[in-house]
Amino acid sequence: MATQHSRSAARIMMAPAVVLLLGWMLVPLTMTLYFSFKKYLPLRGGDLGWVGFDNYVRFVSSSAFWPSVQTTLVIVGGVLLITIILGVLLSILLDQPMWGQGIVRILVIAPFFVMPTVSALVWKNMFMDPVNGLFAHLWEAFGAQPVEWLSDASLLSIIIIVSWQWLPFATLILLTAIQSLDSEQLEAAEMDGAPPLARFGFIILPHLSRAITIVILIQTIFLLAIFAEIFVTTGGAFGTRTLTYLIFQRVLESQNVGLGSAGGVYAIILANIVAIFLMRIVGKNLDA
Amino acid sequence: MGQITLNQITKSFGDVQVIPPLDLQINDGEFVVFVGPSGCGKSTLLRLIAGLEDVSSGAIDIDGTDATEIPPAKRGLAMVFQSYALYPHMSVRKNIAFPLRMAGLDKAAQDAKVDAAAKVLNLTDYLDRRPGQLSGGQRQRVAIGRAIVREPAAFLFDEPLSNLDAALRVNMRLEISELHQSLKTTMIYVTHDQVEAMTMADKIVVLQAGVIEQVGSPLELYHTPRNRFVAGFIGSPKMNFFMGAFASEYNAATIGVRPEHLSVSHTDGKWSGKVGVSEHLGSDTFLYVEVDGVSEPVTVRSTGEVGFRHGDTVHLTPDPDKIHRFDNQGLRIQ
Numbered sequence: 103m104a105t106q107h108s109r110s111a112a113r114i115m116m117a118p119a120v121v122l123l124l125g126w127m128l129v130p131l132t133m134t135l136y137f138s139f140k141k142y143l144p145l146r147g148g149d150l151g152w153v154g155f156d157n158y159v160r161f162v163s164s165s166a167f168w169p170s171v172q173t174t175l176v177i178v179g180g181v182l183l184i185t186i187i188l189g190v191l192l193s194i195l196l197d198q199p200m201w202g203q204g205i206v207r208i209l210v211i212a213p214f215f216v217m218p219t220v221s222a223l224v225w226k227n228m229f230m231d232p233v234n235g236l237f238a239h240l241w242e243a244f245g246a247q248p249v250e251w252l253s254d255a256s257l258l259s260i261i262i263i264v265s266w267q268w269l270p271f272a273t274l275i276l277l278t279a280i281q282s283l284d285s286e287q288l289e290a291a292e293m294d295g296a297p298p299l300a301r302f303g304f305i306i307l308p309h310l311s312r313a314i315t316i317v318i319l320i321q322t323i324f325l326l327a328i329f330a331e332i333f334v335t336t337g338g339a340f341g342t343r344t345l346t347y348l349i350f351q352r353v354l355e356s357q358n359v360g361l362g363s364a365g366g367v368y369a370i371i372l373a374n375i376v377a378i379f380l381m382r383i384v385g386k387n388l389d390a
Numbered sequence: 391m392g393q394i395t396l397n398q399i400t401k402s403f404g405d406v407q408v409i410p411p412l413d414l415q416i417n418d419g420e421f422v423v424f425v426g427p428s429g430c431g432k433s434t435l436l437r438l439i440a441g442l443e444d445v446s447s448g449a450i451d452i453d454g455t456d457a458t459e460i461p462p463a464k465r466g467l468a469m470v471f472q473s474y475a476l477y478p479h480m481s482v483r484k485n486i487a488f489p490l491r492m493a494g495l496d497k498a499a500q501d502a503k504v505d506a507a508a509k510v511l512n513l514t515d516y517l518d519r520r521p522g523q524l525s526g527g528q529r530q531r532v533a534i535g536r537a538i539v540r541e542p543a544a545f546l547f548d549e550p551l552s553n554l555d556a557a558l559r560v561n562m563r564l565e566i567s568e569l570h571q572s573l574k575t576t577m578i579y580v581t582h583d584q585v586e587a588m589t590m591a592d593k594i595v596v597l598q599a600g601v602i603e604q605v606g607s608p609l610e611l612y613h614t615p616r617n618r619f620v621a622g623f624i625g626s627p628k629m630n631f632f633m634g635a636f637a638s639e640y641n642a643a644t645i646g647v648r649p650e651h652l653s654v655s656h657t658d659g660k661w662s663g664k665v666g667v668s669e670h671l672g673s674d675t676f677l678y679v680e681v682d683g684v685s686e687p688v689t690v691r692s693t694g695e696v697g698f699r700h701g702d703t704v705h706l707t708p709d710p711d712k713i714h715r716f717d718n719q720g721l722r723i724q
C-alpha cells in the first residue's frame with residue numbers, strides 16, 4: 103500500500119515538470135509541423151492555405167540543400183576530431199603534476215564561459231582579420247601573404263572557432279576520466295614491459311573510451327545547431343551555410359515560414375539519424 | 391636466478407625519510423616475507439625493489455648486476471598488486487598475455503604459455519571473460535598468471551590477499567605456497583598479517599618505521615626474538631609482558647611469556663589473578679586474566695575443556711625455559 107501511495111504521490115509531484123517539459127517540446131514541434139504543410143509568407147499575403155508536401159519537396163530540391171547538409175557534417179566532424187584529439191592530449195598534460203596546476207586548469211576551462219557570439223567576434227576581428235588580425239601580423243612577420251581566413255578558408259575558420267569553444271568541455275570530461283584511472287594499472291603495465299606509447303594505447307585510451315563517447319554524443323547534439331558563430335563571421339557565405347543557417351535564411355531572409363519549417367523537420371530527422379548512428383557505434387562503450 | 395641485494399638503500403619523500411639506510415640479502419629461491427605494522431614502509435621497500443620508486447641513495451643488486459638505474463620492465467621482476475591491477479577492458483587471456491605481447495612473442499607462443507599458466511591456476515574456463523566478471527579469488531589468480539608467464543627472476547606480492555575473505559585467504563595462501571614449491575622462484579611477499587608471514591615464509595623480515603628489526607626464519611623469530619617489538623609482533627595471541635618486580639626476579643627490565651607457555655591452575659602457581667573474558671575456540675581456550683601489577687590482561691592459552699569462569703581466582707606459572715628476558719633498551723638478554 104505504502105508503495106502505491108508513494109508512487110501516485112511521486113506522479114503528482116513530477117507532473118508539473120513533465121507537463122512543462124512536454125509543452126516546451128511539443129508546442130514548437132507541433133507548430134513546426136503545422137507550418138511546414140502551409141504556404142505562409144508573412145509579408146507577402148500571410149497564410150495562403152494548405153499545400154501538402156510542397157514545402158518538403160521544394161526544400162530538398164533547392165540547390166542549397168545538399169551542400170548545407172554536407173557543410174553541417176563537415177563542421178560537426180571536424181570539430182569533434184579536433185576537440186577529442188586535443189582534449190585527450192591536454193587532459194593528459196593537465197594530469198601531470200606541474201607548477202601552477204590550479205591556475206592552468208581554470209585558464210583551460212575559460213573559453214567555455216565566453217558567449218559564442220563574443221568569441222566568434224573576437225576571433226574574426228582580433229585573430230583572423232586580414233589587415234589587423236594577429237594571424238595577419240604573424241604571417242607578415244615571416245614575410246608571407248596574410249590569409250583571408252573568413253573568405254579563403256571559411257569552413258576551416260569556423261571549425262577552428264567552434265573547436266576553441268568546445269575544447270574545454272572535452273578536456274574537462276576527459277581529465278576527470280583520466281584522474282579516475284587506477285595508477286596501479288599503469289604501474290602494472292610498466293612492469294609488464296609496456297613503453298609509454300603502449301601504455302597510452304592499451305590502458306589510457308580504452309579507459310577513456312566511455313568519456314570520449316559521452317563527449318561525442320553531447321557535442322554532436324550542440325554542434326548540429328551552431329548558429330551564432332556563422333552569423334557573425336561569414337553570414338553563411340563562402341560555403342559555410344549549414345542546415346540550421348539555411349533554415350534561418352528561408353524563414354527570416356526570404357520570409358517563407360512554411361519552407362523554413364519543412365527544413366526544420368528535415369533537421370530533426372538528420373539529428374535523429376546522426377544520433378541513432380552514433381548510439382549504434384558508441385553505445386556499446388556505454389554498457390561495457 | 392633471483393638473488394637480490396639491497397645495499398644501504400634509503401628513501402625519502404620530500405623531507406621525510408621513510409626508509410633509513412637498510413641492508414638486506416635475499417637468496418635465490420627464497421620466500422621472503424616483509425611484515426610490520428601499517429605505514430612502516432613495506433610497500434615502499436617493495437616498490438623500490440620493483441623500480442616503481444627510485445631510491446634516494448644506495449644500490450640494488452639483482453643477480454650480481456647493479457639494477458639501481460634499470461627501469462622496472464628490465465629488472466626481470468613481476469609484481470602482483472593489492473588491487474590486482476588487471477586491465478578491465480581485456481579478457482583474462484589478453485590480460486595474461488599482455489607481458490608476452492609487449493615482449494613481442496608471436497601469437498602461438500603466447501597462447502601456449504597462457505594456456506599452461508591457466509591450467510596451473512585453474513583459470514582455463516574463464517579465459518574469455520573480463521576481469522569484472524570474476525570473483526575476487528579468480529582475479530587474484532589472473533594477476534598471478536600475468537606474473538607467472540613472464541618467468542621472472544622474482545615475484546613481488548604486495549598484500550595480495552587482503553581483499554579476500556578469511557576462508558579464501560587460507561586457500562590462496564596454500565596455493566601461493568604450492569606455487570613457490572613448484573616454481574622455486576624467489577618470492578617477496580608483503581603482508582601485515584603475521585599468520586601469513588609465519589606460515590609461508592622461509593625468511594621473515596620484520597620492519598618498524600623503515601628499520602629492519604630482525605631477519606630470520608619463522609621459528610627463529612618465534613623462539614629468539616631480538617627485541618620486544620619482534621617478540622610482541624610475532625606470535626598469536628601476542629606475548630605477555632611483565633615489568634617491575636615480576637621482571638627483576640629474572641634480572642631483566644621486562645620479561646615476556648607467550649600465552650602457550652603459561653600453565654593455569656585453581657590451586658597454586660607463581661602469579662595469581664582473576665579471570666576476565668574467556669574465549670572458547672573448541673581446540674583452545676584463551677583466558678584473559680587480570681593480574682595485579684600488570685597493566686594489560688595476561689593472555690593464557692589453555693586446552694579446550696577448562697572449567698574457568700568469569701571472576702574465578704586462578705594461579706599462573708610460566709614455563710621457566712620459555713621466558714624471554716629484555717633489558718631496559720628492549721633488547722633480548724641471552
Ligand SMILES: Nc1ncnc2c1ncn2[C@@H]1O[C@H](COP(=O)(O)OP(=O)(O)OP(=O)(O)O)[C@@H](O)[C@H]1O
Nearest residue numbers: 403408426427428429430431432433434435581582
Ligand atoms: N608517495 C608518497 N609520498 C609521501 N609519503 C609517502 C608516499 N608513499 C608512502 N609514503 C609514506 O611512507 C610511509 C610508508 O608507506 P608504505 O606504503 O610503504 O607503508 P606500508 O608498510 O606498506 O603500510 P600498509 O601496511 O598500510 O600498506 C608512510 O608513512 C607513508 O605515509
Ligand SMILES: [Mg+2]
Nearest residue numbers: 432433434549
Ligand atoms: Mg602497503
